[in-house]
Amino acid sequence: MLTSAPAARRGTHSPLPPEFARVKMASGDVEPFPPLQTELSKKEKRLGKSGSVRRRKSSGLGAELPGDTSVPAFATLGSPPATPTEPTREKSGRRSKRRSVRRALSKYRRICMRHTWVGPLTLALIIISLYLVNPSPKNPLSAALFLSYPLPREPGSDPSTPIQYGKGARDFAFVAFYTIIFSFTREFLMQRFIRPLAIRWGIRNRAKQARFMEQFYTAMYFAVYGPFGLYVMSRTPVWYFNTTAMYEGYPHKTHEGIFKAYYLLQASYWAQQMIVLLLGLEKPRKDFKEFVAHHIITLTLIWCSYRFHFTYMGLAIYITMDISDFFLATSKVLNYLDSPITGPYFFVFMCAWGYLRHYVNLRVLYSIFTEFKTVGPYELNWETQQYKCWISQIITFGLLAALQAVNLFWWFLICRIAYRFIRYSTADDDRSEYEESDTEEAGEKKGTKKTHNGKANGNGVSNGTPKVFLNGEEISTPDKPTSASDPGSIGSRVRERKKNQS
Incomplete structure (x- = not known):
């Protein structure tokens, strides 16, 4: 037997019975899987000795499988599989429909806010x-x-009556x-x-x-x-x-x-x-x-x-x-x-x-x-x-x-x-009473529109000087008293406009 000669030369005997030895030899010839880790192999590794069993140089299943190795395994993926199952497809369809409905409602709400009719x-x-x-x-x-x-209608009443x-x-x-x-x-x-x-x-x-x-x-x-x-x-x-x-x-x-x-x-x-x-x-x-x-x-x-x-x-x-x-x-x-x-x-x-x-x-x-x-x-x-x-x-x-x-x-x-x-x-x-918006006030400060006498055509602004009104009447200040003949007052502007029209 192949296993007994080397063992005799080394002066050692295999701890396994002959039946196991025969099975082992047969498995080394035809079995595609690597040999099992036994107590003898562990001992030989510790002693640094080589066993008498012929081992295969490599195992196809022990190494990486050939092919597209860049694709990760399903078990290690943190996200759902690339090819979803049937229930996942249904859930994604529901979500997409909900998103579409929400988008449509949001768009309709914006339209209603802009066009209130x-x-x-x-x-x-x-x-x-x-x-x-x-x-x-x-x-x-x-x-x-x-x-x-x-x-x-009452019986016998005029058909023309309402x-x-x-x-x-x-x-x-x-x-x-x-x-x-x-x-x-x-x-x-x-x-x-x-x-x-x-x-x-x-x-x-x-x-x-x-x-x-x-x-x-x-x-x-x-x-x-x-x-x-x-x-x-x-x-x-x-x-x-x-x-x-x-x-x-x-x-x-x-x-x-x-x-x-x-x-x-x-x-x-x-x-x-x-x-x-x-x-x-x-x-x-x-x-x-x-x-x-x-x-x-x-x-x-x-x-x-x-x-x-x-x-x-x-x-x-x-x-x-x-x-x-x-x-x-x-x-x-x-x-x-x-x-x-x-x-x-x-x-x-x-x-x-x-x-x-x-x-x-x-x-x-x-x-x-x-x-x-x-x-x-x-x-x-x-x-x-x-x-x-x-x-x-x-x-x-x-x-x-x-x-x-x-x-x-x-x-x-x-x-x-x-x-x-x-x-x-x-x-x-x-x-x-109405108030002017910031945009309109800015436009008036730039003086985009002038009257024929050079004064700004705005509310409460004359020659760049703002005026304060209370109940339609200008509040007088110490340096500038208010009078009915003030060229910037409302009454004077109305009278001036009537003169120009006449």
Whole structure:
């Protein structure tokens, strides 16, 4: 045997039995794996002797495998495998979809912040689309788009008579939807139509542009709804502010379609204006608290008059507010444009405001004392919806008196503006003072625009010297007293402009 000869020469004997030796020899011939580490091999290594077993020079599995060795093993990778499994693919797909949705929402949010009319337009289109899926009165969204509670005509009645409409909870959906519509029309007209007009007409100050856009839109709205209200009133017994007809035939539980549409659309407009105030879309004025109080009183009057059937009285109040607000808004627009007819038109506005907001409203208040109790029924009956009684008399008078108090406060401000215009030739409104932006102030300091006499055409700057104003009047300093003949004052500039025009 091959293993015994060397062992005999060395004078040592193998510790393994002959059967293991034979297996070992056979494994050295055919087995591809390296020999196992045995106690003999360990001992020979310690002694530095070579064993009698022929060992293979190398093992293919013991070395590095040939091929692309630059690719790391899966077990040593810190990140997921390059070729993902099926569940990983699903997770990455979900994440990518979420990222896409987030990106789309973020982009839509930026667009809505830049173009404020996009949001209400999207919401209105969604409601209209959901209605068009099933365009029938059974669709709940039909109450948002169309008037609800039409009443059938009585047998034998004239077919040409208008259909009467009742009242109910579905009317809230109508008011809510058209509040969205008014939000869209307001922002769209202001940004796409009125702002370019302001820039074309030379209004560069951004704060002044904002005020101009608000008043121009208000004038546009009341230019439509003022005559519309007069037409609706002409179809009722209340024409022309007939206070006795407000109580005759009470309760007024049904109305023509045009009357109901006008009343609810007006409610939508005032609700949208209240949202504008609450969201701070308009810059607060000095009379912000009075303005909020006016809107709260108005909305309370609208709901109470509609719910308790005092709509004829509400129609009269609507018209007094609409027409007077039209003259107010147009007078402000003319003032922002420095129109030469600002003074005469302001006088026309004062006449319209005094007549409608005070004379007519005071007549309605007086009728609550004299006709509310004597004309028509005067009792509280929830079954027959008779609400004209002592408690409704107190509530109605209290709300209208509060509205009149706010109007009197504004009448005082209007008279003060008129006094200043007569004395100082300026019709600036103290309630809506505007401030110039930093960019515009920098442009004025550079002197980009000069008048014919070489003075800077800016607010409060003359020959490079800033001036401080308080309530439209310059504060005098020790080195420079203020006088009405100062060439840099507002009055002198207005007089100089009138001379140049003449």
